[in-house]
Amino acid sequence: MKLLTGTVIGLAMLLSFTGRGFADEKGHEEAAVSMQGEIVDMGCYLGHGARGAEHQSCALKCVRGGMPMGLLTDDGALYVLTMSHSDADPFNAAKELAAEIVTVTGPTSERNGIRSIEVTAVKKTGEKSAAIYVCPMHPEVAQATPGTCPKCKMDLVAKGK
Amino acid sequence: MRKRMGTVIGLAMLLALAGQGFAHEDEHNEKMAAAEKEADVSIQGEIVDMGCYLGHGARGAEHQSCALKCVRGGMPMGLLTDDGTLYLLTMSHTDADPFNAAKELAAETVVVTGPKSERNGIQSIEVEAVKKVAK
Numbered sequence: 001m002k003l004l005t006g007t008v009i010g011l012a013m014l015l016s017f018t019g020r021g022f023a024d025e026k027g028h029e030e031a032a033v034s035m036q037g038e039i040v041d042m043g044c045y046l047g048h049g050a051r052g053a054e055h056q057s058c059a060l061k062c063v064r065g066g067m068p069m070g071l072l073t074d075d076g077a078l079y080v081l082t083m084s085h086s087d088a089d090p091f092n093a094a095k096e097l098a099a100e101i102v103t104v105t106g107p108t109s110e111r112n113g114i115r116s117i118e119v120t121a122v123k124k125t126g127e128k129s130a131a132i133y134v135c136p137m138h139p140e141v142a143q144a145t146p147g148t149c150p151k152c153k154m155d156l157v158a159k160g161k
Numbered sequence: 162m163r164k165r166m167g168t169v170i171g172l173a174m175l176l177a178l179a180g181q182g183f184a185h186e187d188e189h190n191e192k193m194a195a196a197e198k199e200a201d202v203s204i205q206g207e208i209v210d211m212g213c214y215l216g217h218g219a220r221g222a223e224h225q226s227c228a229l230k231c232v233r234g235g236m237p238m239g240l241l242t243d244d245g246t247l248y249l250l251t252m253s254h255t256d257a258d259p260f261n262a263a264k265e266l267a268a269e270t271v272v273v274t275g276p277k278s279e280r281n282g283i284q285s286i287e288v289e290a291v292k293k294v295a296k
Contacts, residue, residue, distance in 0.1 A: 042237075043251035046278040046285040066260070067252050068211075068237035070283070078281035080249060082212035083236050091235070109215040112247035114239070114283055116215040140280045 034105040035117065036125055037073035038144060039063075039098050042080070045070060049142055049159070051132060056099035063095040071104050071117060076143030079108070080116040091119040101126030134159050203274040204286060205294060206242035208232075208267050211249070214239060225268035232264040240273050240286060248277070249285040260288040270296045 041062040044050035050058065051072065063069050069081040081104065083091035094104065105121040133156035135141040135149035147156050210231040213219035219227065220241065232238050238250040250273065252260035263273070275289035 042249060042283075042285065043254070043287060046249070046251065046280045046283060047276070047287060048278075049280065062252070062254075065252065065257060066235055068249055072281070076281055078283055080211055080215070080237055080283070082215065083231070083234065085212070085231075088234060107216070109217075111215045111218065112241070112245055114211075114215060114247050114249065116211060118212060118216060142280060 030108045032105060032107050032120065033117070034103050035071060035073060035079070035108075036101065036103045037071040037077075037079075038101055039081070039094055039104075040070045040072050040078075041098055042068040042070045045072070045078075049132065049134065049139065052099060059098035060096070063098045069094060069098065071102075072144060074144045076141070076147075077115070079104075080114060082116050082118045084118050084120055087120070090122050094119050094122045097122060097124055100124050132159050133157065201275055201289065202277045202286065203272050204240060204242060204248065204277075205270065205272045206240040206246075206248075207270050208250070208263055209239045209241050209247075210267055211237040211239045214241070214247075221268060228267035229265070232267045238263060238267070240271075246284065248273075249283055251285050251287045253287050253289055256289070259290050263288050263291045266291060266293055269293050 038051060039059075040051045041059040043062055044055060044058060044067075071079045071081055073079075081091065081094060084106070090106075094102070101124070103123050103125045104117050104119055106118040107120075109116050109118070132142050132144060133146050135152065135154055135156055137154060138149055138151050141149050141151060141156070143156065146158070148154065149156060207220060208228075209220045210228040212231055213224060213227060213236075240248040240250055242248075250260065250263060253275070259275075263271070271291050271293050273286050273288055273291050275287040278285050278287070
């Protein structure tokens with residue numbers, strides 16, 4: 001009887017530790033957030049800053065063809081959009097909203113300097129913006145609203161309005 | 162008759178000048194694009210599926226079957242180098258084949274060749290060639 005009780009307790013402890021192990025692995029993901037921004041096709045946006053209404057037809061073609069998508073927020077944060085293992089539909093729906101202002105919902109993650117959102121829901125929430133504000137000295141600094149460059153403090157200039 | 166000839170010549174000159182303007186603008190745009198893109202690089206690393214890698218650090222041989230399923234289904238890919246740099250892989254407008262070939266090399270060590278870009282803190286490589294190499 002003692003042996004049986006000991007085995008049961010041992011098994012319970014083992015299961016508890018195993019569960020904790022899985023929980024830690026999932027712990028790298030943050031809770032789900034809802035974030036507004038423009039869906040950009042990452043090839044054209046990272047390559048030459050193309051985005052907005054004037055680039056929509058190219059963006060749609062690119063993302064439908066398998067180009068990665070990003071969410072560019074008003075404060076210039078750029079997230080890679082990833083697909084949920086349990087439901088690919090919201091990710092695929094996001095492709096049809098390339099160059100639109102949307103709200104994306106899902107868990108965020110960050111690793112090796114890249115941030116992502118796993119798309120569990122997406123909804124169009126704003127009008128297309130044609131302008132992007134870039135630093136005259138640092139083209140890698142770009143955002144959807146006016147501001148100053150965090151590197152050299154110069155005023156950002158509108159491009160593609 | 163002379164007046165009509167003059168009008169025709171005038172119109173032809175106007176059209177030629179306008180054409181030159183457009184050509185100049187195209188050239189300027191191409192130069193701008195080239196300036197923001199770096200020259201081709203060849204970088205070695207492991208192809209990771211970005212959903213699983215960013216979400217919970219999954220990568221390597223033990224994750225290969227999931228990675229293959231993910232990237233074939235449209236999950237973005239990354240290239241993780243030995244020094245921990247993570248590049249987003251993008252598709253070339255002129256030839257999607259190398260990007261699609263990279264999907265079949267998920268979780269393998271490869272050398273990716275193509276132009277490198279960086280914007281808003283994310284680095285990327287446009288896949289123009291990919292080749293499996295020994296670890």
